[in-house]
Amino acid sequence: MLSPMNINHLLQQLVITAPPFLFALTVHEFAHGYVAYKLGDPTAARLGRLSLNPMKHLDPLGVLAFFLTKIGWAKPVPIDARYFRNPGRDMLLVALAGPGMNLALAVASTLSAKVIIFASAGLPAFLDFLVQPLLLMTVASIWINLMLAVFNLVPIPPLDGSRVLGSLLPPHMARSYARLEPYGFIIVLILFYTGILPRLIMPIVSFAQAIIMG
Secondary structure (H helix, E strand, O other), X not given: OOOHHHHHHHHHHHHHHHHHHHHHHHHHHHHHHHHHHHOOOOHHHHOOOOOOOHHHOEOHHHHHHHHHHOOOOEOOOOOOXXXXXXXXXXXXXXXXXXXXXXXXXXXXXXXXXXXXHHHHOOOOHHHHHHHHHHHHHHHHHHHHHHHHHHHHOOOOOOOHHHHHHHHHOOHHHHHHHHOXXXXXHHHXXXXXXXXXXXXXXXXXXXXXXXXXXX
């Protein structure tokens, strides 16, 4: 049974992590749709997914999974490779756009955190109630964006890593590989609860965080 103290801690964690998580998911999916659009695929735009509105991209199960397990996802942006002039190359660029944007946000969040720390050094103590939550959100944003980047590069359909790998495979192998997609999240959940997935991605996330935070 949760005590009032535990409930208060969970609420604080929710307030700190929810904004950067929702923003990271939104920008990730927007990046996929935007790059696809620039390469000739209007599918995401026609379906209203070329948007920075989080409600357009949220997967309730993916959001719940994040707050329970620290690994989450959004609704994949629909991509139609038939619009691409060079399907293999263009699908690779679209697949890398989401994780690439998360890496960029992680670097931007690191710089922002350092600016906040530097700028707040001379501020009166009574302003801590404003500065501290902002700093905690910014630091959380670093880890969240790195986690999303690394997790999405796992080569299990429909994660971005599977699109990267599929774009590099011969067409007949890529088609066979894509047939795994209906079972992808079941495979992800099995790998998570057996501990294989956390052991795979968490050291990479921690290593990347150590590098960008200096």
